[in-house]
Amino acid sequence: MNSLIREGDVRDILSKSAVLIVDDVFEKPAAGLHEALADYPDDSIYWLRGGESAKQWDQVKNVLTFLYEKRLVRDAVITVIGGGTVCDVGAFAASIYLRGVTLYLVPTTLLSMVDASVGGKTGINFQGKKNLVGTFYLAQEVVIDTLFLRSQPHQLITEGIAEIVKAGLLGDALLLDMLRDQGKNIIAGTIADEPFEDIVWRAIAVKHAIVTEDPREQGKRAFLNLGHTFAHALEAEEGRYSHGIAVAWGLRCAAHLSVYLNIATKEYYDKVRELLDIYDYPSKVSASAESLYAHMQYDKKKHGNVLRFVLQSAIGETTMVEPDEDSVLAILNEHTR
Numbered sequence: 001m002n003s004l005i006r007e008g009d010v011r012d013i014l015s016k017s018a019v020l021i022v023d024d025v026f027e028k029p030a031a032g033l034h035e036a037l038a039d040y041p042d043d044s045i046y047w048l049r050g051g052e053s054a055k056q057w058d059q060v061k062n063v064l065t066f067l068y069e070k071r072l073v074r075d076a077v078i079t080v081i082g083g084g085t086v087c088d089v090g091a092f093a094a095s096i097y098l099r100g101v102t103l104y105l106v107p108t109t110l111l112s113m114v115d116a117s118v119g120g121k122t123g124i125n126f127q128g129k130k131n132l133v134g135t136f137y138l139a140q141e142v143v144i145d146t147l148f149l150r151s152q153p154h155q156l157i158t159e160g161i162a163e164i165v166k167a168g169l170l171g172d173a174l175l176l177d178m179l180r181d182q183g184k185n186i187i188a189g190t191i192a193d194e195p196f197e198d199i200v201w202r203a204i205a206v207k208h209a210i211v212t213e214d215p216r217e218q219g220k221r222a223f224l225n226l227g228h229t230f231a232h233a234l235e236a237e238e239g240r241y242s243h244g245i246a247v248a249w250g251l252r253c254a255a256h257l258s259v260y261l262n263i264a265t266k267e268y269y270d271k272v273r274e275l276l277d278i279y280d281y282p283s284k285v286s287a288s289a290e291s292l293y294a295h296m297q298y299d300k301k302k303h304g305n306v307l308r309f310v311l312q313s314a315i316g317e318t319t320m321v322e323p324d325e326d327s328v329l330a331i332l333n334e335h336t337r
């Protein structure tokens with residue numbers, strides 16, 4: 001089974017939904033959803049504060065209590081509207097309540113449109129470790145409302161672009177060219193609708209193809225973790241960096257590690273970092289290499305005691321590698337201060 005991922009208007013979804021779990025940023029009129037929600041019964045909306053702090057067991061418990069109090073039945077539709085954190089928590093709650101209720105997702109950040117809402121991974125952080133607890137649970141529908149492409153703050157666009165760079169590296173070289181050619185317009189907020197939406201749908205297509213081939217991450221799906229061993233360690237160490245910025249830094253580190261291990265050419269690394277530089281992503285972060293390395297020991301891709309990284313020999317050529325500690329530390333030392 002697969003989610004139906006389609007373009008749509010959030011207002012059409014509301015009428016089908018028994019309850020909504022909504023990022024509380026939309027409680028304020030400025031964020032763009034206020035009017036659409038005006039006619040929706042207030043007591044059927046659960047407002048969840050978006051951000052990494054949402055991804056906690058206590059928040060899941062509160063959502064489950066809300067669903068219980070609303071006497072939600074299994075075939076009623078629960079619609080989750082928000083960024084990746086609210087989608088992860090809402091979808092997790094939907095996946096375990098009554099062993100799974102019908103779920104619709106309306107992602108409201110670029111990152112959640114192209115990544116978090118695609119492929120059915122749900123979850124929360126646990127014991128300070130990213131996404132340690134969760135389920136695989138597909139939304140019946142994922143509705144991309146392009147209203148949010150225009151209404152979200154610029155910072156969120158930059159964060160989302162990082163996962164689009166990853167998608168391009170994994171499976172769509174043309175997407176990388178588009179990100180390079182449109183870089184100035186994206187940064188200035190002047191990109192036209194058509195190329196912007198084209199970029200979004202191409203990124204969704206890369207992820208969708210991978211998760212359709214390997215829904216339970218028994219093989220190729222792990223490639224979506226390109227850059228993420230570095231990124232998750234950074235997020236665990238330093239709460240200041242958002243997921244998107246951490247991913248951009250992680251992609252740079254992964255490309256550098258590929259060259260360091262003689263898996264890829266310097267030209268590959270140059271191409272990756274030139275693209276990341278257009279968007280002004282950090283090359284060095286404030287963190288200690290040793291401490292980041294210690295966080296990596298909790299990485300879910302570990303094979304026994306050995307750390308495994310998703311690396312590339314070239315754009316579109318992805319592989320799993322088990323580098324020695326000294327090589328990883330050398331890269332971490334290059335990219336920290």
Ligand SMILES: NC(=O)c1ccc[n+]([C@@H]2O[C@H](COP(=O)([O-])OP(=O)(O)OC[C@H]3O[C@@H](n4cnc5c(N)ncnc54)[C@H](O)[C@@H]3O)[C@@H](O)[C@H]2O)c1
Pocket residue numbers: 023024025031049050051052055082083084085086088108109110111112115116117118119120121122123131148151152153156159243244
């Ligand atoms: N499940 C998956 O497969 C998957 C994949 C990638 C990332 N993720 C997860 O996604 C999370 C990151 O998601 P994110 O980048 O969307 O961050 P986020 O959900 O934290 O949203 C960022 C901020 O933007 C606000 N916001 C949301 N939509 C807005 C809008 N339209 N206008 C203004 N503000 C808005 C939120 O309230 C929050 O403060 C991470 O926890 C990551 O682990 C999950």
